[in-house]
Amino acid sequence: MLTIEWDDVTIKDFQTTLLNWFDQEGRDLPWRHDHDPYHVWVSEIMLQQTQVQTVIPYYQRFMDWFPTVTALANAPEERLLKAWQGLGYYSRVRNMQRCARQLLADYDGQWPQTAAELTQLTGIGPYTAGAIASIAFNQPVPAVDGNAYRVFSRLLKIDADIAKPQTRKLFEQVIARIIPRERPGDFNQAIMDLGSSYMTARQPDSAHSPVRRFNQAYLDGDELQYPVKTKKPRPKPVAYVAVLARMGEQWLMTQRPSNGMLANLWTVPLIKLDDLDLENPRDFDELRAAITARFKHDSRLDVQVNQLDLRAVTHTFTHQKWTIQLVAATVTPADLAYFAGQSVAPSALAQLPIPKVQAKIFDRAGIEL
DNA sequence: CAAGCGTGGTG
DNA sequence: TCACCAAGCTT
Missing domain, CATH: 3.90.79.10 (Nucleoside Triphosphate Pyrophosphohydrolase)
Known part of the structure; x- marks a missing residue:
């Protein structure tokens, strides 16, 4: 409804501004030392609904205990759950083992490289498929997580309710038009870094954000109205x-x-x-x-x-x-x-x-x- | 599709 | 104590 449209010049400007900032200020995280799909995958699963500083020690230990897809596939489940203890949403790690076994049994241990194929694997949904495809395999596909919802809803004043599953498609379409053919993985990661620094949910610092001039909600003084999300019932x-x-x-x-x-x-x-x-x-x-x-x-x-x-x-x-x-x-x-x-x-x-x-x-x- | 599924941090 | 948030997926 209120959605702002960007022309091609603005899109190019935004890409350049964002990637330049990412090159200067992007975080050095343990899973960013290479683009190994196993490393990308493990980190993305751990990061679902979980903050970076919580994940870091778990990631280090997980790589220690299960350095490869094969090691993960062959591990006793009790050991996996122990590695996951404290992270929550424990089905994530059980699904990871199912995925590891699917890779070995059905894909000869080779990761498929497209988001569509990756989504077929257990525990890999639309977001994680996009993240792996773009970061590990350089595919120009969106990775729509909570950060992407927050960042793009503010930039473009998109007022669709992000609690509704169908809203994801809208964001995917919008981002697909903005994501660069070059460096799509860096672009997606830059959006996440932006969403966890200058464009946080409660206390954004848009005045100092590298993309403040693209942030229409900030320019209009109503960025805290975005994203629109219906509340959940109390426990x-x-x-x-x-x-x-x-x-x-x-x-x-x-x-x-x-x-x-x-x-x-x-x-x-x-x-x-x-x-x-x-x-x-x-x-x-x-x-x-x-x-x-x-x-x-x-x-x-x-x-x-x-x-x-x-x-x-x-x-x-x-x-x-x-x-x-x-x-x-x-x-x-x-x-x-x-x-x-x-x-x-x-x-x-x-x-x-x-x-x-x-x-x-x-x-x-x-x-x- | 709506509901189920953990934990830690913050105001 | 409570509400809400944090790199979602499955059924």
Whole structure:
């Protein structure tokens, strides 16, 4: 609607200005030391919804542990998840292994070079395909991420809602007309650097931006109105009980299901309290009564709930807010089967891939990892 | 297509 | 405590 149009002279001017700035001020990042598609790929997956300074140490260690596509394809999944622990969105690394195996099995270990082919690989969507194709293979294709949305929506005053999937096509068309045939990878990376420096979401510094004269929203004084994005609903509250059960010196641990949240990661048994409001139990007796009732659903089960910590652990995910009551329990071998659990020596706990919420539970219980 | 899927930082 | 943001993809 409000979208500004650029003529060919303006486009050329913008390209030159942006690339000159990138040559002078572009960041020296570990994955920019070469254009190896493996390096580009790993960094791009890690950077999805994740900031650069968080990714850097993970990237270094990942390359240490899995230096090649083959090493990644052959790695035990538990090792992959351990390498990813703390990054979140754990399906990313499981999809990476599927992708590595597809490359070896279906592509003879050779990366396809076009965005269209790359999109066929597991875990590589439109953005990552564009990034790999342009950076590693010099293909003049857009890589539309959050930075590109923010930068181009402001430059051109594009008011389409970026929360809607179809809006991506609009941005791809706009950027396709602006991206240079020469140095498309540098162009895409320059847009990202711009979006994380002078053109940030909340505190842009457009007055000092190398492209301020192209930034129509800034010139009009309304850059914070862009990009337009509908809000997401607040996380839904969910109540759990965490069972801290020691068998001798060992702790009872369970592996999460292979689908859904925190897939294949390890936690103590977590019992969801669908029909109970236990976020703020008045006392131990009330909580024990509720938990006992819940456990009675399986008559073989003989859990002795003998202690608890009334200070709940809370953890907020993108769409759920967990409130977790901790109980110490004595369990029998039958309970182990009920929970599909495994007894783990304290020294072995650190080898398991553990999500943040589980680290909080251990911390609250005074258990060192 | 809308919803599901983590974590850390900031105001 | 909360809302929102940060190099998205899958189903």
